[in-house]
Amino acid sequence: MSTAPRQTAAGAPSGPGVEPSDRGTAVEVRDLVKRYPKAPVDSLAGVSFDVRRGEVFGFLGPNGAGKSTTIGILTTRIRPTGGRAVVAGVDVVADPVGARRVLGVVPQQNNLDRSLSVRQNLLFHASYHGIPRARRNQLADALLEQFGLADRPEGRPDDFSGGQIQRMMIARALMHAPSVLFLDEPSTGLDPAARLFLWEKVAGLKAAGTTVVITTHDMDEAAELSDRVAIIDHGTVLALDTPERLVRDMHSERTLDCTVEAGPTGDARSLGLALAGLVGVRAVDQLDDPAGTGWRFRIDVDGEAAPFVAPVATLVADAGARLTDVRLGEPNLEDVFIHLTGRALR
Amino acid sequence: MSPDGEGTPMDTIPDPGTVGPDVAPATAFAPAARWGPWRTGLAILRRDLFVTGREFPIFLAQVILQPLFLLFVFGKVLTDLGYARPGYQEVLFPGLVALAAVLTGLQSTALPLVIEFSYSNEIEDRLLAPLPVGGVAVEKVVFAAMRGFVAAVVMFPIGVWILGSIPWQASTGVAVVMMMVLGSMLGAAMGLILGTYVPPHRINVTFALVLTPLIFTGCSQYPWPSLGHLRWFQVVAALNPLTYVSEGLRGLMVPYVPHIATWACFLVGVIYLVVLMAVGMYGFNRRALS
Numbered sequence: 001m002s003t004a005p006r007q008t009a010a011g012a013p014s015g016p017g018v019e020p021s022d023r024g025t026a027v028e029v030r031d032l033v034k035r036y037p038k039a040p041v042d043s044l045a046g047v048s049f050d051v052r053r054g055e056v057f058g059f060l061g062p063n064g065a066g067k068s069t070t071i072g073i074l075t076t077r078i079r080p081t082g083g084r085a086v087v088a089g090v091d092v093v094a095d096p097v098g099a100r101r102v103l104g105v106v107p108q109q110n111n112l113d114r115s116l117s118v119r120q121n122l123l124f125h126a127s128y129h130g131i132p133r134a135r136r137n138q139l140a141d142a143l144l145e146q147f148g149l150a151d152r153p154e155g156r157p158d159d160f161s162g163g164q165i166q167r168m169m170i171a172r173a174l175m176h177a178p179s180v181l182f183l184d185e186p187s188t189g190l191d192p193a194a195r196l197f198l199w200e201k202v203a204g205l206k207a208a209g210t211t212v213v214i215t216t217h218d219m220d221e222a223a224e225l226s227d228r229v230a231i232i233d234h235g236t237v238l239a240l241d242t243p244e245r246l247v248r249d250m251h252s253e254r255t256l257d258c259t260v261e262a263g264p265t266g267d268a269r270s271l272g273l274a275l276a277g278l279v280g281v282r283a284v285d286q287l288d289d290p291a292g293t294g295w296r297f298r299i300d301v302d303g304e305a306a307p308f309v310a311p312v313a314t315l316v317a318d319a320g321a322r323l324t325d326v327r328l329g330e331p332n333l334e335d336v337f338i339h340l341t342g343r344a345l346r
Numbered sequence: 347m348s349p350d351g352e353g354t355p356m357d358t359i360p361d362p363g364t365v366g367p368d369v370a371p372a373t374a375f376a377p378a379a380r381w382g383p384w385r386t387g388l389a390i391l392r393r394d395l396f397v398t399g400r401e402f403p404i405f406l407a408q409v410i411l412q413p414l415f416l417l418f419v420f421g422k423v424l425t426d427l428g429y430a431r432p433g434y435q436e437v438l439f440p441g442l443v444a445l446a447a448v449l450t451g452l453q454s455t456a457l458p459l460v461i462e463f464s465y466s467n468e469i470e471d472r473l474l475a476p477l478p479v480g481g482v483a484v485e486k487v488v489f490a491a492m493r494g495f496v497a498a499v500v501m502f503p504i505g506v507w508i509l510g511s512i513p514w515q516a517s518t519g520v521a522v523v524m525m526m527v528l529g530s531m532l533g534a535a536m537g538l539i540l541g542t543y544v545p546p547h548r549i550n551v552t553f554a555l556v557l558t559p560l561i562f563t564g565c566s567q568y569p570w571p572s573l574g575h576l577r578w579f580q581v582v583a584a585l586n587p588l589t590y591v592s593e594g595l596r597g598l599m600v601p602y603v604p605h606i607a608t609w610a611c612f613l614v615g616v617i618y619l620v621v622l623m624a625v626g627m628y629g630f631n632r633r634a635l636s
Binding site: 072077096098105130 | 468
């Protein structure tokens with residue numbers, strides 16, 4: 001497996017899915033390096049990328065890849081060892097106070113003020129940011145309504161579920177109308193309905209013109225929400241493009257997953273070799289069969305997978321076995337990730 | 347939605363179809379032009395005052411109980427029984443005012459900081475507010491000092507109630523208030539150090555190891571010059587910042603009792619405050635930024 005960097009035009013104003021625009025850059029990151037004291041390797045080893053204004057930018061990588069460190073630097077909580085980071089035109093190292101005015105953060109863990117009610121959490125946050133009283137009352141009511149929290153505004157955060165806590169933190173972060181909103185692993189621990197609600201909200205934010213940067217190790221989330229995705233591992237950006245383009249760049253590989261019921265004669269190895277001999281087949285892997293009733297093969301092919309079904313079935317029959325299941329696979333972001341890093345995400 | 351927050355997801359989540367593009371104002375809202383970091387600091391202070399104000403009786407009970415018992419047992423019981431000399435109340439009272447200021451200040455920074463930095467993460471929203479990180483630490487100290495000052499002030503009516511009268515000279519009133527403020531700040535600065543350097547799982551043992559010596563070597567129950575015949579203990583007491591607050595208040599309230607010169611108490615107190623704040627701010631920055 002290749003682990004060679006494949007940084008496709010980080011920041012270049014191209015790529016389908018996002019209209020070529022002059023709307024400008026919301027986040028600019030250049031050669032960001034972070035070395036923690038006593039750490040054997042750099043947490044960030046020169047990360048560069050741009051986030052365009054108004055886009056949803058996905059930051060995808062396994063735990064420990066450098067996502068949180070990057071977000072920590074962009075949100076002024078971690079000081080970089082080197083490099084440059086600019087959020088909404090403000091250098092986060094040179095002017096952290098100015099940067100905090102224009103960015104909003106929704107952390108992974110609940111950090112709501114437990115001494116305050118839901119509504120007071122929103123109001124005090126706005127007061128820290130200098131929003132006048134009348135305006136913050138009005139905003140709090142509107143956001144509580146939009147996030148489905150209006151029926152218990154005086155409840156304390158401890159009395160709410162995980163999904164509701166998440167919504168409160170997003171509503172709070174929006175109180176000072178940040179230009180860029182950072183969501184750190186937003187759907188971790190959420191049930192499917194709450195996750196769907198979150199995704200709808202992010203789409204709504206984008207429609208309202210807010211730039212959103214999301215970190216996730218969830219492929220579906222990255223593909224569903226993001227205009228563009230940066231894949232990060234070992235502190236470097238391996239690839240950056242729209243989800244569609246990243247997948248398409250997988251050499252248009254398709255797969256067939258076959259399950260075979262073994263016959264009285266023949267063996268898996270010789271069948272595998274026979275399958276690999278078909279024209280257009282790139283590779284054949286025998287997979288573990290959890291049920292243990294037969295053989296499972298993953299066949300990587302060039303072009304469309306469907307035309308291979310008939311010849312595969314013939315070969316299987318010739319081997320005295322029976323084809324019991326075939327699945328045609330399209331490559332997805334996870335395949336891209338495995339291709340780039342040589343390891344699965346979770 | 348059930349009160350325990352365990353309601354089923356579907357009844358708590360509104361129809362996404364109602365979520366329009368009105369989720370957030372698209373343009374960044376411009377706060378008042380003159381908005382500066384110090385106003386953010388004041389807003390954070392207002393939050394702390396709001397929360398304390400709501401539970402003011404609990405706060406008072408918290409800070410009053412220990413000095414009240416000390417005052418009652420040492421100032422009233424022991425003197426009435428004849429185990430302490432009649433004048434002892436006057437030695438004790440300024441010392442207990444100092445103790446209330448310093449201890450309350452200390453506890454008002456140390457415990458909240460330990461909790462907010464570790465278990466609750468609550469401090470994050472303030473660290474992400476538009477003011478320098480050090481400003482959050484300064485606010486903590488100012489607020490804790492306000493609590494310490496209130497605790498010290500409350501000692502006066504309690505003293506009148508338990509002892510019948512307290513030593514007080516109108517001519518030194520302003521200086522007494524200044525010394526009480528200094529003592530509260532010293533306590534808060536010590537709490538800043540404890541709250542930022544001590545890991546959460548060690549805070550209990552640290553409190554036991556720090557508070558007891560602090561309370562009993564701080565000259566709140568005896569005048570420092572009288573320790574002349576117990577030289578080593580006098581040296582230990584001289585290292586305790588509380589000693590200068592106790593002695594300073596004693597000099598201002600009962601000048602006829604032997605005491606460390608008041609100007610020296612102010613001077614050493616301010617030097618201690620600068621050093622403790624510098625150490626505490628360094629620790630706070632280390633915890634807040636990585």
